[in-house]
Amino acid sequence: MNDMRLFERAAAVDGVKIRAQGVNVHYGAAHALKDVSVDIGDRLVTAFIGPSGCGKSTFLRCLNRMNDTIPAARVTGTIALDGQDIYDRRVDPVQLRAKVGMVFQKPNPFPKSIYDNVAYGPKIHGLAKNRAELDEIVEKALRRAALWTEAKDRLQSPGTGLSGGQQQRLCIARAIATEPEVLLMDEPCSALDPIATAQVEELIDELKQNYSVVIVTHSMQQAARVSQRTAFFHLGNLVEYGETGQIFTNPSDPRTESYISGRIG
Ligand SMILES: Nc1ncnc2c1ncn2[C@@H]1O[C@H](COP(=O)(O)OP(=O)(O)OP(=O)(O)O)[C@@H](O)[C@H]1O
Numbered sequence: 001m002n003d004m005r006l007f008e009r010a011a012a013v014d015g016v017k018i019r020a021q022g023v024n025v026h027y028g029a030a031h032a033l034k035d036v037s038v039d040i041g042d043r044l045v046t047a048f049i050g051p052s053g054c055g056k057s058t059f060l061r062c063l064n065r066m067n068d069t070i071p072a073a074r075v076t077g078t079i080a081l082d083g084q085d086i087y088d089r090r091v092d093p094v095q096l097r098a099k100v101g102m103v104f105q106k107p108n109p110f111p112k113s114i115y116d117n118v119a120y121g122p123k124i125h126g127l128a129k130n131r132a133e134l135d136e137i138v139e140k141a142l143r144r145a146a147l148w149t150e151a152k153d154r155l156q157s158p159g160t161g162l163s164g165g166q167q168q169r170l171c172i173a174r175a176i177a178t179e180p181e182v183l184l185m186d187e188p189c190s191a192l193d194p195i196a197t198a199q200v201e202e203l204i205d206e207l208k209q210n211y212s213v214v215i216v217t218h219s220m221q222q223a224a225r226v227s228q229r230t231a232f233f234h235l236g237n238l239v240e241y242g243e244t245g246q247i248f249t250n251p252s253d254p255r256t257e258s259y260i261s262g263r264i265g
Pocket residue numbers: 027030032050051052053054055056057058059070072
């Protein structure tokens with residue numbers, strides 16, 4: 001059976017796009033993530049915050065099985081997308097990652113043209129019937145990533161020739177070209193200037209009309225600006241999770257309060 005049919009029939013269950021239950025991650029003997037359970041809301045932006053090394057990226061990578069690519073990593077517990085177990089052995093991780101896309105901290109365009117960077121995913125997943133359709137997908141993704149104006153006259157130039165901020169927007173265009181349902185962003189603005197950061201934040205806001213976005217950020221201002229839900233991690237534990245406004249103004253755990261007030265981190 002084609003694995004992604006498992007997902008195609010499904011829709012978010014009670015507003016929950018991803019449900020993680022009892023997730024643990026070990027790297028060899030090191031216990032990096034401890035019994036994390038969380039519901040990621042549909043059509044919301046969820047921010048993961050917490051001090052360096054607390055497990056934010058580790059957990060983010062669980063959500064599209066990127067930890068499969070790290071030989072030392074062992075993931076236990078369950079994670080369901082639209083009620084379907086993403087660790088089911090019938091699920092092809094490559095197909096899963098088209099649905100649950102990812103943008104990394106450091107822009108990592110392929111050593112290909114701007115056009116081919118964006119066209120790559122739609123091509124391998126057969127999303128375009130012909131060149132005209134592919135052109136349309138590429139243009140739409142570049143427009144949504146706020147890169148079209150700068151890129152439209154140099155689509156055949158190498159993606160690596162763009163500035164850092166442009167490269168990151170190219171990577172976002174690449175990730176959204178396959179129309180993912182969830183977009184995971186691991187500190188996507190850390191290499192960007194304030195203008196490019198504002199553009200990416202605007203895009204995140206727009207994306208949440210249709211998708212779930214999960215963003216790891218060290219900037220509490222950014223978490224407060226872009227997210228509706230915030231999860232605070234500390235030493236591999238999910239300490240607190242809730243409405244962003246409540247987490248920042250009235251956290252219930254003293255560790256959260258210490259972090260947001262700058263006393264730990
Ligand atoms: N590939 C890996 N191999 C071994 N240990 C790892 C690996 N990736 C992360 N770790 C360890 O797991 C723990 C959590 O790391 P992780 O990168 O998830 O934290 P983080 O909260 O995202 O940190 P940062 O904010 O600095 O990016 C750390 O102790 C880290 O050293």
